[in-house]
Amino acid sequence: MAQRLSFDELVIVLEDILQKAGTSPDVAAIIAQNCAACERDGSKSHGIFRMRGYVSTLASGWVDGAAQPVVEDAAPSFLRVDAQNGFAQPALAAARPLLLDKLRENGAAVLAIRNSHHLSALWPDIEPFADEGYIALSVVNSMAVTVPFGAKRAVFGTNPIAFAAPVAGDLPFVFDMATSAWSHGDVQIARAEGRLLPEGVGVDAGGAPTRDPNLVLEGGALLPFGGHKGSAISMMIELLGAALTGGKFSTEVDWSRHPGAVTPHTGQFILLIDPARGGGLPFDLRAAEFTQTMREAGLDHLPGVRRHKNRAKALQSGMTLDADAWANLDKLRQFGIA
Template identity: 40%
Template sequence: MATVSLSLDEIYKLANKTLLANGCDQETADILSELITNAERDGSLSHGLFRLPAYVSGLKSGKINGKQKPDIKKLTPSVIKADGKNCLAPVVLNKSIPELVKAAKENGVAVLAIINSHHMAAMWPETEKIAEEGLVAFACTSYKPAVAPAGAIKPLFGTNPISFAWPRKNNTPVVYDMATASMAMGEVQVAKREGHKVPLGTGLTKDGKDTTDPAKIADGGVLLPFGGYKGSGIAMMVELLAGALVGDNFSYETAAKDNNDGGPPSGGEFILAISPDKLSDKDWDKHANEFFEKMKSMGEVRLPGERRHKNRLDKGPRNINEELVNKIRSLS
């Protein structure tokens, strides 16, 4: 695979220029460019520049409004609802998370319900941001059907990621972000692009056969939930939390109204923030750190998020797929 070396600043400028050329205002372009750059910086390649052409597809078709800002309402002291009005989810998160953090610190717990926004980024940025404020965070969102429920061979669930973050005083948060599918579709698409096989159990062909060929999964096939019935149950939970509970669509309803331009569809997101200072006692951080140390003493155990935090210490250039860079440059 041919690559090109780009500095983090060059990645940001490439993303920013492309977004501005395709209908975003400066604020939206800045928010999304920072998100994309941070994904490349932290090694989250399937959510960095790789996603930019799809964002552009949604902007060019008019499905995504690159200049819109969300309508944020406080329904109760601890319930916040944000209507994205078809803007990009990172913009909604930028505007609404400060309100969620404030409500959780005041009340001990708070919920943010997001509707009508276009989410295709990683989810760790929002939960990590909340944890950096000293709060425990959980978030989930659905997508268009790509995952078969356990026992089925046709998709019903989205890849339905969940993210959890635990705050640590004077240290980086513990953060995980995972698809409830056996593998995120973005990772399958990267494997397809780079010619890699995927593990058996990742997905099925369009005929319902097991395969290690990512192309046969991405092009008409179906992903499987991780852990069989267990992952299927968690994927169902995400559908309910990010769909019925917040007042948005289930994945199959999202697909029915999407224009299939390749860009992220409109959907909902559920985010929960909890204050350990309110709920626990003053030693919660010390107690949790003892647990983390116990984990790490048991072998080559890495806390979730450690690799991303280590990667971001490297401020040097990143090697980006040359074909992808050329495609993005053609869009601007």
């Protein structure tokens, strides 16, 4: 039967599943909030559909659900965190207070997380900084499932990039996107729903274009968005997410000895800027002026707005999980990865 839940009720269910799967209460709280927020905002590729992956990965021993991140003060505006083979979000939470001190003191701050696992959307990591008036940019690399433009085999992850900035009197401007044509999560959902992919999203094991999500997921690969341009951005993400942080490149992720593992063990880069240090009029006022210009030009979908509409609706009237989704969660809660 379909299930109607409030956001807080969903968080409690997810926390329960994660703790039973072996995470510490603190980690369970952070990942449950994150995953429920994705579901609430309609970020379906990283919502509750990912819970099975979290649980199977924990069961495989690939990730440490009780890791204690170690924060390293690298320079006046540079912080590193060794996530100790745990999830990236608790590493960010551990670094956050010192990162904000550095940002306020120096006008900009870099956070380099390594030895970390990220199976979620990036916007939950950075939107809160824009809510506090700061500009934030983050990238994370993942597992080698994307063929660089002009190459013959997968080297890049699906490598998302997200940006958040305050807009006076409005929602923050937040975009968050895979640099592969589609996220891996959306391809998995298309397969589960029996849908074909659009042209230009993936190739089969032989490198031939295909619209079949099975062929993309079983030995095939994704393509970068925007041809050579997306490919260059994806390469930048490998460099910032792995080479700079000390994490693994997507090609170096090897979970073959951990059947069931699906969380990429790489690194995450976050750059924060205090816009009060910029020149001219206040940044958020200029941002508001600019979004107004865009609206006057006919734009009615600014990135982030769709999510906030979903959020407002979910917070007002709760979320309905369809019967299958609820049954899957309930099964995970009762039996783990049976």
